[in-house]
Amino acid sequence: MKHLTLLLACIAAHSALSAPLAYTTSWLGNTWGYGDGKWMQQDIQALRVAADGTVYTNSPWDESGAEIAAYRNGDRLAVAGATHGWGAAGGDAVTSNGAYLYAAMSIGNQNGGLTGADYPPNGYTWFGITRRSTGNIAQGAPFAGGVGNSANASKNSFLIVDTVPAGTDAGIRGLAANDTELFVADQYANRIIVFDAVTMRRKRSFDVSSPGRMALDSDGSLWVITGALTGQPAIAHYAASGALLGGAPVLPAGTVPADLAIAPSGDLYVADIGPGQQILPYRKTATAFQALTPVGTLNGVSHATAGTIEAGRFNFITGMGFDASGNLYAGQNGEGPRALNSASVGSGAVLQAFKGTSRALLWELDGLVFVDGADFDPGAPDTIYTGSKIFTMDWSKTPGKQWKYTGYTVDRFAYPDDPELHIGRDVRGEPMVRRLNGNRPYLYTLDPYSHELYVHRFDAAHGNIAIPSGMFAEGFISGGYPANQPAYGEWMWRDLNGDGRMDDGEYTGNPSTSSTVGNSFIWVDAAGAVWFGTPTSGIRQMPVQSFDRFGNPVYSYAAAKTYAMPAPFTRIGRVLYVAATDTMYVSGFTQNIPYDASRWKEAGPVLARYDNWSGGAPVMTWSIALPWNTASTPPVTTVGVATAGDYLFVAELYTQKVDVFDARTGAAVGVMTPDANVGGTSGYVDVELGISATRRANGEYVVLVEDDARAKILMYRWTP
Template identity: 60%
Template sequence: MNWLHRVCLSAAVLSAAHPFDASAQAQLTYETSWIGNSFGFGDGKWVQLDVEAISVGADGTVYTNAPWDESGSEVGAYKGGDKVAVAGNTHGWGNTGGDAIASNATYLYAGISIGNENNALVGSDYPPAGTTYYGITRRLITNIATGAPFASGSGNSANATKNSFLRVNAVPTGTDASIRGLAATATQLFVANTYANRIEVDDANTMRRVTSWTVPSPGRIAIDTDGTLWIIQGLQDPAGRSIAHYSPTGARIGSAGPLPATTVPVDLTIAPSGQLLVADGGPSQQILVYNKTASGQTTLAGELGTHGGIFHPAEGVPGKWRFNGITGIGFDAAGNFYVAQNGFGPRAFGSTFDGEGTVLESYRWPSHDLNWRLYGLTFVDGGSFDPLQPASVFSGSKHFSLDYRQTTPGSEWSYAGFTLNRFQYPDDPTFHLPKGVRGEPMVRRVNGKLLLYTVDMYSHYLSVYRFDSANDGQVAIPSGFFAENPIPGTWPAGQPTYGEWMWRDLNGDGHVDASEITANPSSGNSVEDGVWWVDSLGNIWIGELGTGIRELPLQGFDSFGNPIYTYASAKTYPMPQPFSRVARIVYDASSDAMYVSGYSSAYPYDASHWKEAGRLLVRYDNWSSGTPQARYTIMLPWNVTADPQQTPVGVAVAGNYIFVAELYTNRVDVYDARNGQQVGYMTPGASMGGTSGWVDVYLGISAIERSNGEYVVLVEDDARAKILMYRWTP
């Protein structure tokens, strides 16, 4: 049964609006810190958000490559637990990073791509219309920001990498022809041209082709001490991958032993002992150690790392040799061992990236002691506090513990858990939705049960998770899901072809079965792009843009601990005056207060600012009574002629204050929730380099009031793989 609650508010009921005047606001006294990255950027450093491949120099410098880092560190360098360089010119203006990297004493070679940004870029530096180039950028090892040009080099004529790009593949835009393996000696560069099913050998100095031979879908390459090559092949078929041994001219050598069942080889290297090490991206998440015979045979001698990696009990708990999505392994000349992980493994073909955050580790060999570890753990991902434990923070896929006694910026947080388990729960919506990052969390405690709700980047879908620490450790178990419309593609089987739908895990296995899906075709396809909120009682609220607000009250829990919702129990609320479009909602169940931001006829919606939280915010008291009253109206920051533009993107309420994150300006504006008056603002401090990235998601800000009166505010930092943290005591 739908309950219709009338929200009839005349102009006389509304409090006088408080205009926003940036110049009138005072900067508050507060501290800034961050969560999720080893560096805050105050020192100009950050750990990139994804690493797809590494090359380890003799001196222990770890060179990294990935198709995308929001601030342009697709190709970077790390040494001794520090970040030492960013290559640059791998981001924007048609450039992206890639999936392979190699080095010798003179040069760094990195797989990259060059596009024309939907045919907007023209000239000799860019491919013709409808085409993308995949190839290799060559840089000086003494300064990886500087190109090392060669006679046949092309591209990048406007910067320091002029004529240092080797084109390998020219393909129709949308085709993934990325280089998936590179290895170098002082004289030769070996290229895995996965797209062309070929190993290509170039002169490492002239970059001229020397020879090539056919290999089925080749990937990573390791050069043995005798100059022979170990190559992962069959890359397009994870279940059919194998390791092959070749001479430097392409002659097949011996027969590598079979890989254990379920093994997915993702990288390989030669140990100081001469043994072949193979990183397994399958369920074992280990490194396989092979002995070699003179005839080229290999025999499995053992494994390195905990079986199951981070998913060995207690599941999801990080630690030494508990690997999670290995993307690269290697040794330096001193025998130190290096492992790169991104929480998923090497990028799937056709995807932008699959990373769930970077973990880069160095271990002593053969003692296996940890040398150092670096983190870059969050991207388009906010933070949310456990209401019962303010020192416990969840992002979409991570769990962090905070020690508020720490006073050095960035020192409060520690990595406590990884909450995704792709092996146990492959049907987790995270792995099937566009932009496959589980972000924008809302953590709730209902009847003592810990629940995690997450919203995708564009606010189309709401995912629900439960926890069972005794059986699943830190892992969040898929429990429910809400889709505003059918999801493009084939997942999940059984979804309706029209209208919204929900799923609840009726049998408790975390898999989306067709029989567990409930459709609501009466909604039509008009709910698209609504905004979500879950209150402290577990009730789901949906701001339906131009039609009003809907509530799905929690109906209790089933025997597996899944929260129960039904369309039949939904309550609808007409568009509250004076709004014509809802952009954000926050409902405080403890005070029955609804905070709504959006647009009105006097301050209309502009589609060019589709992501924003709106131009005004109203607090309604007694919301559920049927006759709510508007206590005040706040005019939110809005100046689209400024540089940067000043517009709001996120709203959080805690205790006596409202916190509004601006999209482009680094500001958090603070208002008194009791009267709507402006209190002041906060911006990143010196430890953050005085800046942060855009808040690029709908729920990019959250806040909590601690028992000592301190307010802690978390803001997504889209630029540098972290969550910004403000600590303020009024």
């Protein structure tokens, strides 16, 4: 009966919040918000530039299905489709000729759930090429022997190149085409296969070690990046027949070629994703190659002032090309081409078009965030951080135009141990920006599901780069990273020598906690104290003890303080401590609505406020039922909690709503949902810390919500 009573109360509270507030919806991190039906894809793994300036892109995954897309003059023309779901995925290469678009992709069978001629046998995956009409890339261009999903426009337009056991990466890494032949870099078999561009019948093949990107020269010869996935990439020159030709340029030491292009001038251009981060042009002479002036700033985005975003500071080019007028196009993703067996989705897509090879930017498209939260810098109210990026706001502009991408905080060369580069994808995605140690900014970030907390510091010498400073882990992390971590129990790391690397001797273990801290929600308050809302063992606080000579915050397990599980909770979902008022907010589950393991990421159905939390006698000021109805379709559950000023903001997981409560009384105030500016929709808030809020000096509240559907952060602006 109690369960039913509280469930009805939750439903009633949800109804009370149904009245919308007077607010506006905006976004940051993507050129388009989806109100016009467009979004910029979240990753670019390869691109092809047609003579008229149409840019075709490809990537294995875009959350909303824009793996393969076409752009021109700063606009999105089309999405290919049929590359997302039902066994289909995009790929790592793309090319075109006058009639067809050819793009790498894969087709699986969802663990045997998809059967028939359209899908590989159970336990296998097809890697190959989808062929589309350049007049309509959403329409397959069928051919004899082609396969493809008979239920959509891609029927009979997929060429199987390799059939491999499921879990094997046989992705095609390079494509090139003219009107008669299609060249396919089959890295799985260490060969280049040549197909008839019209019939798609195999004509010949020749051996090449781990072939990657390719470029066809005007004389019909083929430039190839060899050793693309071996760690020893180089450039080789082949006749169309497969005969190895001499005369490839000698690249500077440290160069890591990622793509090749032939300019209308006939010069060969090489995209370097080594420390140089430039495009290297070479002019063919009768006897050798003459190196020309590189394109772009030396060291790219890492050039001083490090992390500054401006045209010509490249950040890991994944594809480039020229139109017939000699204009240069460059796609970047902050990581470079996908590594073998990697599920990488990049660190944000940037597509730029330049006038010739100058720094004059013709247009730029951005899809910068994925599974990425955002937070305000309390010391710079017009600055917003995501896990790896900095945005500067101009609040006077129209929705979607208020943000400017101004900083990138990752340096892969200076700090190769940064967790961003090793654990999962976008592990820096849920930021908490705090001003500590003389008002210096610190970037604390939580992995999507709150298993580790990462600490980064900033200093004047390194610009916008977030220097790895510390880390908390709930237990041993499998996979070989970080090296030398304690083998059992929770642990923390601090950068004792200031080099930003996780060296042996810099870890502190705490095995006595066993698994009691596992699956905690981790929160950092304004004073830098780290709070663990353990599932069933209460709430633990680890205050900052001091700052070492490098500026790293110092924490101690011995100084930790644990508070008993506060009534009425039996399982904690979220904790949020406001140091200025000694107030603790807790959400979670109770005896009336107990924890359900299928709702492991949710914040819970109950939220309570406790005052005088650390003063020795905490007082529960109020407890309220949050929107919660797991029997509905879709389910109504909560996933994120944020506070600012006099209000609390609660993000629902499946129902695209932010519920607003008065923080002083717990009273329901209203609800905010995506408006027409963002197409009236958003993706799920798919992380445990996916919402943040601030109260601006003018009294306006701004709420930021993770939206992984279309590579952006959703933003609500509300003045009570």
